[in-house]
Amino acid sequence: MRVISGSAKGLHLKELKGMETRPTTDRVKEGMFNAIQFEVPGREVLDLFGGTGQLGIEALSRGASQATFVDARKEAANLIRENVKLAKMQDRARVVQGDSISFLISCKTKFDVIFLDPPYQTGLLEKAMETIAAFDILREHGIMVCESPVGQELSTVDVPYEKGKDYRYGAIQFTLYRNVGSDNHQ
Helix, strand or coil: CECCCCCCCCCECCCCCCCCCCCCCHHHHHHHHHHCHHHCCCCEEEECCCCCCHHHHHHHHCCCCEEEEEECCHHHHHHHHHHHHHCCCHHHEEEEECCHHHHHHHCCCCEEEEEECCCCCCCHHHHHHHHHHHCCCEEEEEEEEEEEECCCCCCCCCCCEEEEEEEEECCEEEEEEEECCHHHCC
16 A cells, blocks of 8 residues: 555554454545546645544545544554654644544534445444535535445535545445535535
8 A cells, every 4th residue: 555646655553453444445546646646736634534644644635635544443544644754744734533523513613535444234324425415524625535335325415515526446435525615506
């Protein structure tokens, strides 16, 4: 698992042992960042189910101004801290060990880009999407990137959120949702 582009290009990140974490493959990650490449520079990013931190670190490497990483597992939060330090990005990163949904409910920050890649088939993806919309955590014109297994139908999110394109890579897909803002729904 490596950083694909930007200031930390080629850096190999540490991974967690075991099967609890399913890192996004380089192929999927490259497709994801190609789809949102103009959404990242100078923006605030949330990597909600951080795992190894690779999506937020990739965003920082590509010019994001700040990244917040959240993971419930202590070992994952510690690994994210290690990977952020390895990438020399501590000054632009915040790591939170805690429940993702609780974080969203108590969050006082709005983000421009939110990565959602929870464990599959747990209902966490849908719950996170609903909570983000309910608490208005995605800035106007911001984008949510939702990773899921191919074939999983994702729920619609209420206005002002619009579902964008699905991108498929083997057994994995990611779907883009955008907060189109109030000016488009009057």
